[in-house]
Amino acid sequence: MHKFGPLLADSYVMMVVGCEIHKYREIMNTEVKAGKFKTLDLLHHFTSGLKALYSTMAYDGIELVRVNCGGAGFSAWSFLPQIYYDYSPVPVYEGDNTVMS
Numbered sequence: 507m508h509k510f511g512p513l514l515a516d517s518y519v520m521m522v523v524g525c526e527i528h529k530y531r532e533i534m535n536t537e538v539k540a541g542k543f544k545t546l547d548l549l550h551h552f553t554s555g556l557k558a559l560y561s562t563m564a565y566d567g568i569e570l571v572r573v574n575c576g577g578a579g580f581s582a583w584s585f586l587p588q589i590y591y592d593y594s595p596v597p598v599y600e601g602d603n604t605v606m607s
Contacts, residue, residue: 509574513567520560527553558606561597568593 527549534545572579572586579586597603 509570513570516563516567520563523556527556554606557600558597558603562603565593565597 530545530549530552534549537543537545568586568590572590575584575586578584582588600606
């Protein structure tokens with residue numbers, strides 16, 4: 507629990523924030539249809555920052571799980587090396603996340 511509990515807690519926080527962002531997206535869609543773009547700008551800023559934060563948190567979490575599984579974390583049977591390999595470019599798709607943060 508010491509290692510994996512915080513990851514579980516982070517995922518719940520991400521889920522709650524995602525639900526709130528979805529509510530704002532619905533408001534934004536209504537406003538955009540009316541020709542207003544204030545919420546679009548605000549939502550863009552929030553989601554850009556969240557992308558930087560969440561992609562780094564997920565990448566670090568995947569590495570933590572992989573390393574803490576010992577040899578199984580390095581075995582192809584666990585599929586963890588493939589998840590790590592597939593996800594590793596996500597935090598840097600748009601450049602260093604420090605700028606996005």
